[in-house]
Amino acid sequence: MASGYLLETLPELILSVGAMVLLLVAGWRGDDATRGISWMSVLLLIAAGLSLAGPAGHGGAAFGGLYHADSFAAFSKVLIYIGAAVSIIVAPNWFARGGTLRAEYPILILLSSAGMGMMVSAADLLTLYVGLELQSLAAYVLASFMRRDARSAEAGLKYFILGALASGILLYGVALLYGFTGSTNFHTIAQVLMQPTPHDVQIGRLMGLIFVLSGLFFKASIVPFHMWTPDVYEGAPTPVTAFFASAPKVAAVALLVRVAIEALGPATEAWRQIVAVVGIASILWGALAAIGQTNIKRLLAYSSINNVGFAVLGLVPGNQAGAASVLFYMAVYIVMTLGSFLCVLQMRDADGVPVESIASLSGLSRTRPWLAAAMAMFMFSLAGIPPLLGFWPKLVVFQALVQIGWWPLAALGIALSVIGAYYYLKIVKVMYFDEPVEAYGPSESKIESGLMVLCAAGISPIGYLAIGSLGAATMCAAKALF
Amino acid sequence: MNQLGFPILTILIALPVFAAIACLFADAKAARWIALGATVIDFALGILLWATYQTGGAQWQFTENLPLFGQFSWALGIDGIALMLVELSVFLMPLCVLASWKAIEKRVPEYMAALLLTEALMLGVFEAQDLFLFYLFFEAGLIPMYLIIGIWGGAERIYASYKFFLYTLLGSVLMLIAMLWMVGFAHTTSIPVLMQTNFPTHAQTWLFLAFFASFAVKMPMWPVHTWLPDAHVQAPTAGSVILAGVLLKMGGYGFIRFSLPMFPIASAQLFWLVATLSGVAIVYTSLVALVQNDMKKLIAYSSVAHMAFVTFGLFAFNRQGLEGSLLVMLSHGLVSGALFLCVGVVYDRLHTREISRYGGVANNMPHYALLFMVFTMASVGLPGTSGFVGEFLSMMGIYGASTWAAFVATTGIILGAAYMLYLYRRVVQGPLTKPDVAAMTDLSARELIILVPLALAVLWMGVYPESFMAPMRKDVGVVLSRVDPVWHGGDSKLAKGGKPVAVASAEAR
Numbered sequence: 001m002a003s004g005y006l007l008e009t010l011p012e013l014i015l016s017v018g019a020m021v022l023l024l025v026a027g028w029r030g031d032d033a034t035r036g037i038s039w040m041s042v043l044l045l046i047a048a049g050l051s052l053a054g055p056a057g058h059g060g061a062a063f064g065g066l067y068h069a070d071s072f073a074a075f076s077k078v079l080i081y082i083g084a085a086v087s088i089i090v091a092p093n094w095f096a097r098g099g100t101l102r103a104e105y106p107i108l109i110l111l112s113s114a115g116m117g118m119m120v121s122a123a124d125l126l127t128l129y130v131g132l133e134l135q136s137l138a139a140y141v142l143a144s145f146m147r148r149d150a151r152s153a154e155a156g157l158k159y160f161i162l163g164a165l166a167s168g169i170l171l172y173g174v175a176l177l178y179g180f181t182g183s184t185n186f187h188t189i190a191q192v193l194m195q196p197t198p199h200d201v202q203i204g205r206l207m208g209l210i211f212v213l214s215g216l217f218f219k220a221s222i223v224p225f226h227m228w229t230p231d232v233y234e235g236a237p238t239p240v241t242a243f244f245a246s247a248p249k250v251a252a253v254a255l256l257v258r259v260a261i262e263a264l265g266p267a268t269e270a271w272r273q274i275v276a277v278v279g280i281a282s283i284l285w286g287a288l289a290a291i292g293q294t295n296i297k298r299l300l301a302y303s304s305i306n307n308v309g310f311a312v313l314g315l316v317p318g319n320q321a322g323a324a325s326v327l328f329y330m331a332v333y334i335v336m337t338l339g340s341f342l343c344v345l346q347m348r349d350a351d352g353v354p355v356e357s358i359a360s361l362s363g364l365s366r367t368r369p370w371l372a373a374a375m376a377m378f379m380f381s382l383a384g385i386p387p388l389l390g391f392w393p394k395l396v397v398f399q400a401l402v403q404i405g406w407w408p409l410a411a412l413g414i415a416l417s418v419i420g421a422y423y424y425l426k427i428v429k430v431m432y433f434d435e436p437v438e439a440y441g442p443s444e445s446k447i448e449s450g451l452m453v454l455c456a457a458g459i460s461p462i463g464y465l466a467i468g469s470l471g472a473a474t475m476c477a478a479k480a481l482f
Numbered sequence: 483m484n485q486l487g488f489p490i491l492t493i494l495i496a497l498p499v500f501a502a503i504a505c506l507f508a509d510a511k512a513a514r515w516i517a518l519g520a521t522v523i524d525f526a527l528g529i530l531l532w533a534t535y536q537t538g539g540a541q542w543q544f545t546e547n548l549p550l551f552g553q554f555s556w557a558l559g560i561d562g563i564a565l566m567l568v569e570l571s572v573f574l575m576p577l578c579v580l581a582s583w584k585a586i587e588k589r590v591p592e593y594m595a596a597l598l599l600t601e602a603l604m605l606g607v608f609e610a611q612d613l614f615l616f617y618l619f620f621e622a623g624l625i626p627m628y629l630i631i632g633i634w635g636g637a638e639r640i641y642a643s644y645k646f647f648l649y650t651l652l653g654s655v656l657m658l659i660a661m662l663w664m665v666g667f668a669h670t671t672s673i674p675v676l677m678q679t680n681f682p683t684h685a686q687t688w689l690f691l692a693f694f695a696s697f698a699v700k701m702p703m704w705p706v707h708t709w710l711p712d713a714h715v716q717a718p719t720a721g722s723v724i725l726a727g728v729l730l731k732m733g734g735y736g737f738i739r740f741s742l743p744m745f746p747i748a749s750a751q752l753f754w755l756v757a758t759l760s761g762v763a764i765v766y767t768s769l770v771a772l773v774q775n776d777m778k779k780l781i782a783y784s785s786v787a788h789m790a791f792v793t794f795g796l797f798a799f800n801r802q803g804l805e806g807s808l809l810v811m812l813s814h815g816l817v818s819g820a821l822f823l824c825v826g827v828v829y830d831r832l833h834t835r836e837i838s839r840y841g842g843v844a845n846n847m848p849h850y851a852l853l854f855m856v857f858t859m860a861s862v863g864l865p866g867t868s869g870f871v872g873e874f875l876s877m878m879g880i881y882g883a884s885t886w887a888a889f890v891a892t893t894g895i896i897l898g899a900a901y902m903l904y905l906y907r908r909v910v911q912g913p914l915t916k917p918d919v920a921a922m923t924d925l926s927a928r929e930l931i932i933l934v935p936l937a938l939a940v941l942w943m944g945v946y947p948e949s950f951m952a953p954m955r956k957d958v959g960v961v962l963s964r965v966d967p968v969w970h971g972g973d974s975k976l977a978k979g980g981k982p983v984a985v986a987s988a989e990a991r
Contacts, residue, residue: 366589380625385651387622395614395658402662410662414655421651425628425644433632433640468552
């Protein structure tokens with residue numbers, strides 16, 4: 001059934017083969033072909049997304065259980081491709097002012113997306129690691145894409161060193177798990193974990209679990225493994241930051257869900273408390289540390305830490321409703337995040353040079369009322385204030401917690417969300433209450449504005465109409481894990 | 483469908499929303515007229531609603547139910563209690579628009595849009611029949627109000643807007659967790675069904691406290707009332723009117739819609755908590771009101787004291803108390819709104835709210851003095867005004883629940899008379915010595931159009947309260963039927979059903 005396997009891995013094949021062909025094109029034509037390559041990359045992402053309708057979306061195990069093509073992976077991949085495509089589309093305009101956009105940019109994003117596809121489809125610790133590394137290596141290069149910019153180079157280096165450390169931790173955990181369970185396959189690990197074992201073996205497995213989870217927490221930038229996030233987000237070119245905040249986040253969180261439930265499901269009691277603690281810590285620290293920020297990208301970095309904290313709380317129940325709630329959260333999160341970064345991309349002074357200080361947003365509601373309205377909507381939505389859609393995924397996560405009787409954790413999480421609301425309100429305050437400063441340059445791209453309107457409409461109350469179908473889709477996706 | 487054949491409740495909500503969007507595309511003048519037109523049409527629809535509401539008919543009327551949102555539905559419907567609060571909202575809104583006609587000069591389209599959105603969300607709160615839908619409306623109201631206070635407010639507006647937003651948000655988030663638990667227990671989000679659900683006793687206490695946190699902040703009850711004076715003082719006049727007139731009623735509405743019928747056992751058990759907080763609030767905030775130099779702050783503190791009457795009456799668990807509380811809510815909506823408008827009138831002329839800057843305006847503003855007096859008397863609770871009916875009934879109710887509570891509550895009436903009359907004395911009466919005060923002109927036609935309807939409504943409610951009580955009577959009975967069986971009765975030994983104890987015990991035998 002080798003051809004069947006190929007069909008099941010079709011999205012990754014499209015992306016990796018397409019990326020290599022485009023790399024050759026880039027080699028022949030140089031940077032002149034960048035625009036064409038960008039649009040080709042978007043088309044490849046769309047094609048990969050469409051291929052999920054076939055066996056790639058529900059084919060089951062492939063390559064001897066190394067790879068799993070199920071609806072969970074398909075759902076995550078759709079989100080990843082959306083994040084990647086938007087990051088490619090918005091890049092040319094930004095780089096036109098901020099530096100040269102080289103043809104490698106879309107190709108690196110394609111390769112990273114292929115790696116993320118492997119991550120969320122992984123059914124084996126080794127597939128997981130290979131996918132993770134493919135994603136990460138492309139991401140390190142992307143972070144330092146502005147080679148002559150010191151901040152960008154610093155971001156890339158920091159990301160690489162800390163990422164390599166996290167990969168090491170993860171790998172060590174993989175080794176421990178393999179050593180104490182005798183397999184790297186998720187299902188085999190789960191079966192072995194179910195059998196009674198002596199205490200010392202259990203300790204070894206527990207250590208393996210902790211190391212694996214720590215590595216994944218790093219990739220999802222969950223406290224206490226979040227320290228790279230603000231620096232990398234600030235230093236990386238804004239389109240790359242938009243990419244980091246969306247697609248790899250979804251991939252890392254989805255991978256976390258898959259490993260925790262498919263491989264470590266029998267040890268739910270062991271990791272549940274870890275996830276609960278790091279989730280609350282992320283919410284708390286993501287909110288507190290954001291208060292003092294003056295750079296909008298750093299603020300959004302903490303906002304992403306805060307939001308992922310909420311998302312992983314949905315993992316605590318360890319059941320289908322919980323896993324579905326995580327997916328639901330990430331689906332809405334990606335729209336809010338991309339929307340807010342689209343707004344950040346509009347922050348250019350009269351000469352078109354990007355500005356990132358929150359102070360420059362002052363009085364935006366009078367100089368660019370619609371941009372301010374969109375930004376305010378994204379901020380309220382990230383804070384989880386109804387009637388914006390950002391409220392609903394929080395509710396879904398807390399519902400999953402309340403259903404298993406963990407309502408004190410839900411109450412704590414939601415009470416901490418009030419701290420987060422403070423700094424989102426601060427952005428709204430700066431835009432609406434403060435006196436105007438120098439206006440931004442006019443919007444240059446219809447596509448960016450269109451995408452922003454699309455995101456804003458999605459998280460507006462209109463988005464509530466999608467709750468039914470999105471809820472059903474996430475439940476269906478989560479069912480694949482059990 | 484309903485007796486009208488068209489979804490009137492949805493239209494009531496949708497009209498201001500669309501008008502708000504239209505405002506954003508209009509210039510200042512057009513925005514004013516759009517806002518006025520939309521609120522007046524909403525008011526007309528409100529009158530139609532009242533006219534076609536069948537008193538004594540089905541408990542829930544004009545119901546609509548569209549399962550649009552997967553886990554919950556667009557379910558609207560009103561009973562008599564909601565009807566009255568809807569009427570209050572649609573009645574006050576055109577007046578708010580008129581009050582802002584000249585007072586708001588900057589960013590008019592956005593202001594009108596925020597005002598209209600607030601109206602839509604307030605109406606949504608009272609009309610929602612779905613738990614989650616209620617929460618959405620309840621919370622969403624924070625956003626436009628935050629903007630109204632923050633953009634068009636006074637000098638300390640930013641502090642006040644933050645405090646308002648975060649305070650009320652913190653209060654209501656715990657309610658959401660309680661709602662999730664209830665939905666998980668009852669497997670429905672329908673408020674009418676949940677009102678008939680018997681939650682386990684031990685859970686009721688927690689659920690009650692979670693809802694209490696939200697409604698107590700919204701109400702506001704002492705000691706979580708501190709956001710209110712700041713918000714009131716800093717908000718523009720219309721913002722204060724909406725806050726005092728309608729937003730505060732959401733707390734009382736929440737108690738009577740959720741706390742009492744859904745958690746009757748916990749309500750009865752925690753009577754001491756509510757009674758203590760209300761008692762402290764009445765005495766303490768009245769005393770605080772007595773020493774205020776700022777007119778708006780004084781009225782804000784008087785609001786807290788009046789709301790304490792509402793909570794007292796609601797937790798008396800008898801008919802007089804409940805009906806009295808609802809009337810106090812309606813009356814306070816009219817009166818405090820009117821008082822803020824009265825402050826707005828002189829503020830627009832002198833641009834200060836310092837009480838000592840005024841004095842003797844009866845000489846040059848006789849119409850103003852007369853109307854201000856009507857509202858002052860209504861606030862004091864003089865017979866013939868709306869304040870009397872509600873306060874008298876809730877006092878009767880409180881006596882039934884606890885004679886000590888009634889004793890404390892009565893001091894509130896005396897103190898209320900003291901601070902309101904003292905305010906009136908300092909602003910309106912006395913010699914007209916200050917030249918800039920003497921230069922103030924009497925009410926313009928626009929201001930008369932705002933204040934006279936309010937005065938008429940206040941007198942109507944005072945003279946013939948039956949118009950307002952009749953639609954609510956049956957629904958108060960529904961709440962009573964839930965909470966009365968578990969209430970042990972007060973120390974006044976009034977038997978249940980309002981009969982003297984000897985008669986009742988004889989009948990029981």
